[in-house]
Amino acid sequence: MATSARRGPYFCGIDAAMDVVAGKWKALILWELHHYGTRRFAELRRGLPGVSEKMLIQHLREMEEDGLVHREVYREVPPKVEYSLTEHGVSLNAALAPLGKWGTERMRRIGAEKVSVDVAATARR
Protein backbone atom coordinates (compact mmCIF):
# COMPACT_ATOMS: atom_id res chain seq x y z
CA MET A 1 0.00 0.00 0.00
CA ALA A 2 1.14 3.43 -0.80
CA THR A 3 2.94 5.60 1.53
CA SER A 4 4.03 6.21 5.02
CA ALA A 5 6.23 4.40 7.43
CA ARG A 6 9.63 5.30 6.20
CA ARG A 7 10.88 5.41 9.78
CA GLY A 8 14.45 6.20 8.86
CA PRO A 9 17.32 5.73 8.45
CA TYR A 10 17.45 9.49 8.55
CA PHE A 11 20.26 11.89 7.84
CA CYS A 12 19.28 14.17 10.68
CA GLY A 13 16.38 15.49 12.72
CA ILE A 14 15.08 17.71 9.97
CA ASP A 15 14.99 14.72 7.68
CA ALA A 16 12.95 12.81 10.26
CA ALA A 17 10.55 15.69 10.77
CA MET A 18 10.13 16.32 7.06
CA ASP A 19 9.29 12.68 6.55
CA VAL A 20 6.27 13.18 8.77
CA VAL A 21 5.22 16.56 7.41
CA ALA A 22 5.78 15.74 3.75
CA GLY A 23 2.53 15.62 1.83
CA LYS A 24 0.63 18.39 0.17
CA TRP A 25 -1.86 18.94 2.98
CA LYS A 26 -0.27 17.68 6.18
CA ALA A 27 0.99 21.01 7.44
CA LEU A 28 -2.41 22.52 6.74
CA ILE A 29 -4.19 19.70 8.56
CA LEU A 30 -1.88 20.25 11.48
CA TRP A 31 -2.69 23.92 11.47
CA GLU A 32 -6.45 23.37 11.18
CA LEU A 33 -6.50 20.90 14.03
CA HIS A 34 -4.35 23.14 16.15
CA HIS A 35 -6.55 26.11 15.41
CA TYR A 36 -9.90 24.46 16.04
CA GLY A 37 -8.80 21.91 18.61
CA THR A 38 -11.03 19.21 17.21
CA ARG A 39 -12.59 18.80 13.79
CA ARG A 40 -14.79 16.36 11.95
CA PHE A 41 -13.88 14.91 8.59
CA ALA A 42 -16.24 17.05 6.58
CA GLU A 43 -15.19 20.15 8.47
CA LEU A 44 -11.58 19.53 7.56
CA ARG A 45 -12.54 18.94 3.95
CA ARG A 46 -14.32 22.26 3.83
CA GLY A 47 -11.48 23.96 5.67
CA LEU A 48 -8.91 22.88 3.11
CA PRO A 49 -10.22 24.10 -0.21
CA GLY A 50 -9.10 21.84 -3.01
CA VAL A 51 -8.25 18.74 -1.03
CA SER A 52 -9.69 15.49 -2.33
CA GLU A 53 -11.37 13.08 0.06
CA LYS A 54 -8.86 10.41 -0.84
CA MET A 55 -5.87 12.53 0.10
CA LEU A 56 -7.50 13.87 3.24
CA ILE A 57 -8.14 10.39 4.57
CA GLN A 58 -4.77 9.10 3.45
CA HIS A 59 -2.95 11.92 5.18
CA LEU A 60 -5.06 11.63 8.32
CA ARG A 61 -4.36 7.91 8.50
CA GLU A 62 -0.64 8.42 8.07
CA MET A 63 -0.59 11.13 10.69
CA GLU A 64 -2.50 8.86 13.02
CA GLU A 65 0.07 6.13 12.42
CA ASP A 66 2.83 8.62 13.12
CA GLY A 67 1.17 9.51 16.41
CA LEU A 68 0.34 13.08 15.45
CA VAL A 69 -3.45 12.98 15.42
CA HIS A 70 -6.06 11.19 17.46
CA ARG A 71 -9.11 9.68 15.80
CA GLU A 72 -12.27 9.36 17.81
CA VAL A 73 -15.16 7.43 16.27
CA TYR A 74 -18.72 7.85 17.52
CA ARG A 75 -20.90 4.91 16.53
CA GLU A 76 -23.93 6.97 15.74
CA VAL A 77 -26.66 6.96 13.19
CA PRO A 78 -25.03 9.48 10.88
CA PRO A 79 -21.40 8.52 11.31
CA LYS A 80 -19.31 10.95 13.29
CA VAL A 81 -15.54 11.01 13.55
CA GLU A 82 -13.54 13.62 15.37
CA TYR A 83 -9.89 14.36 14.76
CA SER A 84 -7.60 16.15 17.17
CA LEU A 85 -3.88 16.59 17.78
CA THR A 86 -1.93 14.38 20.15
CA GLU A 87 0.76 15.97 22.30
CA HIS A 88 3.29 15.08 19.61
CA GLY A 89 1.13 16.79 17.03
CA VAL A 90 0.94 19.87 19.20
CA SER A 91 4.69 19.99 19.73
CA LEU A 92 5.33 19.47 16.03
CA ASN A 93 3.02 22.33 15.28
CA ALA A 94 4.93 24.49 17.73
CA ALA A 95 8.19 23.48 16.05
CA LEU A 96 6.75 24.56 12.72
CA ALA A 97 5.88 28.03 13.97
CA PRO A 98 9.25 29.69 13.19
CA LEU A 99 9.15 28.14 9.74
CA GLY A 100 5.71 29.58 9.21
CA LYS A 101 6.97 32.98 10.27
CA TRP A 102 9.87 32.72 7.84
CA GLY A 103 7.48 31.69 5.08
CA THR A 104 5.19 34.61 5.78
CA GLU A 105 8.17 36.92 5.59
CA ARG A 106 9.18 35.35 2.29
CA MET A 107 5.67 35.80 0.90
CA ARG A 108 5.93 39.47 1.74
CA ARG A 109 9.33 39.67 0.02
CA ILE A 110 8.33 38.04 -3.23
CA GLY A 111 4.81 39.44 -3.16
CA ALA A 112 3.08 36.10 -3.30
CA GLU A 113 -0.63 35.96 -2.78
CA LYS A 114 -2.63 33.81 -0.47
CA VAL A 115 -5.27 31.30 -1.40
CA SER A 116 -8.37 33.35 -1.03
CA VAL A 117 -10.75 31.03 0.80
CA ASP A 118 -8.18 30.46 3.51
CA VAL A 119 -7.90 34.15 4.21
CA ALA A 120 -11.27 34.22 5.89
CA ALA A 121 -10.35 31.39 8.22
CA THR A 122 -6.96 32.91 8.98
CA ALA A 123 -8.27 36.39 9.59
CA ARG A 124 -10.57 35.20 12.31
CA ARG A 125 -7.92 33.98 14.70
Added chain:
Amino acid sequence: MATSARRGPYFCGIDAAMDVVAGKWKALILWELHHYGTRRFAELRRGLPGVSEKMLIQHLREMEEDGLVHREVYREVPPKVEYSLTEHGVSLNAALAPLGKWGTERMRRIGAEKVSVDVAATARR
Protein backbone atom coordinates in the same frame (compact mmCIF):
# COMPACT_ATOMS: atom_id res chain seq x y z
CA MET B 1 12.28 22.78 -17.80
CA ALA B 2 11.55 21.03 -14.61
CA THR B 3 10.71 22.45 -11.34
CA SER B 4 10.83 25.47 -9.17
CA ALA B 5 9.09 28.78 -9.18
CA ARG B 6 5.76 27.99 -7.72
CA ARG B 7 5.70 31.36 -5.99
CA GLY B 8 2.27 30.94 -4.51
CA PRO B 9 -0.61 31.34 -4.16
CA TYR B 10 0.05 29.85 -0.76
CA PHE B 11 -2.30 28.78 1.99
CA CYS B 12 -0.03 30.15 4.68
CA GLY B 13 3.57 30.81 5.65
CA ILE B 14 4.36 27.17 6.25
CA ASP B 15 3.13 26.40 2.79
CA ALA B 16 5.43 29.05 1.35
CA ALA B 17 8.40 27.80 3.32
CA MET B 18 7.78 24.17 2.45
CA ASP B 19 7.64 25.10 -1.21
CA VAL B 20 11.23 26.21 -0.93
CA VAL B 21 12.47 23.36 1.24
CA ALA B 22 10.63 20.60 -0.61
CA GLY B 23 13.01 18.28 -2.38
CA LYS B 24 14.79 15.26 -1.11
CA TRP B 25 18.08 16.97 -0.38
CA LYS B 26 17.38 20.66 0.12
CA ALA B 27 17.25 20.62 3.90
CA LEU B 28 20.49 18.64 3.92
CA ILE B 29 22.17 21.06 1.55
CA LEU B 30 21.05 23.90 3.77
CA TRP B 31 22.51 22.15 6.77
CA GLU B 32 25.80 21.35 5.04
CA LEU B 33 26.27 24.90 3.85
CA HIS B 34 25.38 26.28 7.24
CA HIS B 35 27.75 23.89 8.95
CA TYR B 36 30.76 24.43 6.69
CA GLY B 37 30.05 28.00 5.68
CA THR B 38 31.15 27.46 2.10
CA ARG B 39 31.44 24.29 0.06
CA ARG B 40 32.46 23.25 -3.41
CA PHE B 41 30.25 21.11 -5.62
CA ALA B 42 32.25 17.92 -5.14
CA GLU B 43 32.45 18.50 -1.40
CA LEU B 44 28.68 18.72 -1.20
CA ARG B 45 28.33 15.59 -3.29
CA ARG B 46 30.60 13.69 -0.94
CA GLY B 47 28.87 15.17 2.08
CA LEU B 48 25.45 13.92 0.98
CA PRO B 49 25.90 10.20 0.45
CA GLY B 50 23.50 8.93 -2.16
CA VAL B 51 22.74 12.17 -3.93
CA SER B 52 23.01 12.12 -7.70
CA GLU B 53 24.87 14.87 -9.49
CA LYS B 54 21.75 15.73 -11.40
CA MET B 55 19.67 16.29 -8.29
CA LEU B 56 22.43 18.17 -6.50
CA ILE B 57 22.76 20.67 -9.30
CA GLN B 58 19.04 20.92 -9.82
CA HIS B 59 18.43 21.64 -6.15
CA LEU B 60 21.32 24.09 -5.95
CA ARG B 61 20.01 25.98 -8.96
CA GLU B 62 16.52 26.16 -7.53
CA MET B 63 17.82 27.34 -4.18
CA GLU B 64 19.89 29.95 -5.95
CA GLU B 65 16.78 31.12 -7.80
CA ASP B 66 14.93 31.26 -4.50
CA GLY B 67 17.67 33.43 -3.06
CA LEU B 68 18.85 30.90 -0.49
CA VAL B 69 22.33 30.12 -1.75
CA HIS B 70 25.05 32.14 -3.40
CA ARG B 71 27.06 30.66 -6.25
CA GLU B 72 30.59 31.93 -6.78
CA VAL B 73 32.39 30.77 -9.92
CA TYR B 74 36.19 30.95 -10.17
CA ARG B 75 37.32 30.88 -13.78
CA GLU B 76 40.32 28.66 -13.16
CA VAL B 77 42.01 25.84 -14.93
CA PRO B 78 40.28 23.10 -13.01
CA PRO B 79 36.84 24.65 -12.59
CA LYS B 80 36.01 25.81 -9.11
CA VAL B 81 32.59 26.78 -7.82
CA GLU B 82 31.81 27.69 -4.26
CA TYR B 83 28.38 27.61 -2.71
CA SER B 84 27.35 29.45 0.42
CA LEU B 85 24.18 30.61 2.15
CA THR B 86 22.69 34.02 1.63
CA GLU B 87 21.17 35.81 4.59
CA HIS B 88 17.80 34.35 3.63
CA GLY B 89 19.34 30.90 3.61
CA VAL B 90 20.80 31.48 7.02
CA SER B 91 17.51 32.68 8.46
CA LEU B 92 15.66 29.77 6.90
CA ASN B 93 18.12 27.41 8.46
CA ALA B 94 17.55 29.07 11.81
CA ALA B 95 13.80 28.71 11.34
CA LEU B 96 14.31 25.01 10.69
CA ALA B 97 16.22 24.47 13.92
CA PRO B 98 13.19 23.75 16.15
CA LEU B 99 11.90 21.35 13.55
CA GLY B 100 15.22 19.57 13.56
CA LYS B 101 15.09 19.35 17.32
CA TRP B 102 11.60 17.87 17.14
CA GLY B 103 12.75 15.38 14.53
CA THR B 104 15.69 14.32 16.63
CA GLU B 105 13.34 13.77 19.53
CA ARG B 106 11.08 11.71 17.30
CA MET B 107 13.99 9.60 16.11
CA ARG B 108 14.78 8.84 19.72
CA ARG B 109 11.13 7.92 20.37
CA ILE B 110 10.72 5.53 17.49
CA GLY B 111 14.30 4.31 17.65
CA ALA B 112 15.18 5.26 14.10
CA GLU B 113 18.77 5.03 13.03
CA LYS B 114 20.92 7.58 11.30
CA VAL B 115 22.50 7.21 7.92
CA SER B 116 25.93 5.99 8.86
CA VAL B 117 28.14 7.60 6.23
CA ASP B 118 26.97 11.02 7.24
CA VAL B 119 28.18 10.50 10.74
CA ALA B 120 31.71 9.89 9.54
CA ALA B 121 31.69 12.93 7.28
CA THR B 122 30.36 15.09 10.09
CA ALA B 123 32.83 13.79 12.62
CA ARG B 124 35.82 14.28 10.37
CA ARG B 125 35.78 18.05 10.38
Added chain:
DNA sequence: AGACGTACTTACCCACAAGTGAGTACCCAA
Protein backbone atom coordinates in the same frame (compact mmCIF):
# COMPACT_ATOMS: atom_id res chain seq x y z
C1' DA C 1 -39.17 9.68 -4.76
C1' DG C 2 -35.13 11.84 -5.14
C1' DA C 3 -31.53 14.78 -3.48
C1' DC C 4 -28.27 15.53 0.04
C1' DG C 5 -25.33 14.66 4.14
C1' DT C 6 -22.24 11.48 7.03
C1' DA C 7 -17.45 9.02 6.36
C1' DC C 8 -15.34 6.65 3.90
C1' DT C 9 -13.33 2.71 -0.03
C1' DT C 10 -11.84 1.35 -4.53
C1' DA C 11 -10.11 1.66 -9.17
C1' DC C 12 -7.88 4.06 -12.58
C1' DC C 13 -4.76 7.58 -14.56
C1' DC C 14 -1.17 10.94 -15.18
C1' DA C 15 2.45 14.30 -14.28
C1' DC C 16 6.56 14.91 -12.34
C1' DA C 17 10.32 14.06 -8.86
C1' DA C 18 14.09 11.41 -8.82
C1' DG C 19 17.40 7.77 -10.45
C1' DT C 20 20.70 5.90 -14.17
C1' DG C 21 24.16 6.38 -17.22
C1' DA C 22 26.61 8.52 -20.61
C1' DG C 23 29.02 12.58 -22.62
C1' DT C 24 31.91 17.14 -22.39
C1' DA C 25 36.26 19.82 -21.91
C1' DC C 26 40.18 20.49 -19.56
C1' DC C 27 44.24 19.29 -16.53
C1' DC C 28 47.43 16.40 -13.65
C1' DA C 29 49.68 12.23 -11.74
C1' DA C 30 51.29 7.44 -12.36
Added chain:
DNA sequence: TTGGGTACTCACTTGTGGGTAAGTACGTCT
Protein backbone atom coordinates in the same frame (compact mmCIF):
# COMPACT_ATOMS: atom_id res chain seq x y z
C1' DT D 1 48.26 6.28 -22.08
C1' DT D 2 45.17 5.25 -18.92
C1' DG D 3 42.87 6.92 -15.01
C1' DG D 4 41.11 10.32 -12.01
C1' DG D 5 39.72 14.91 -10.65
C1' DT D 6 37.03 19.54 -11.66
C1' DA D 7 31.77 20.87 -12.70
C1' DC D 8 28.61 20.09 -15.04
C1' DT D 9 24.67 18.71 -19.28
C1' DC D 10 21.49 15.63 -21.55
C1' DA D 11 18.54 11.71 -22.65
C1' DC D 12 15.97 8.01 -20.92
C1' DT D 13 13.30 5.41 -17.42
C1' DT D 14 10.77 4.51 -13.19
C1' DG D 15 8.19 5.20 -8.93
C1' DT D 16 4.62 7.30 -6.76
C1' DG D 17 2.09 11.27 -4.99
C1' DG D 18 -1.87 13.11 -5.98
C1' DG D 19 -6.28 13.83 -8.82
C1' DT D 20 -10.90 12.08 -10.61
C1' DA D 21 -14.82 9.63 -10.21
C1' DA D 22 -17.66 6.23 -8.79
C1' DG D 23 -19.67 3.16 -5.19
C1' DT D 24 -21.42 2.03 -0.22
C1' DA D 25 -24.68 2.04 3.76
C1' DC D 26 -27.59 4.65 6.30
C1' DG D 27 -30.56 8.56 7.50
C1' DT D 28 -33.01 13.15 7.03
C1' DC D 29 -34.85 16.89 4.31
C1' DT D 30 -37.99 18.50 0.57
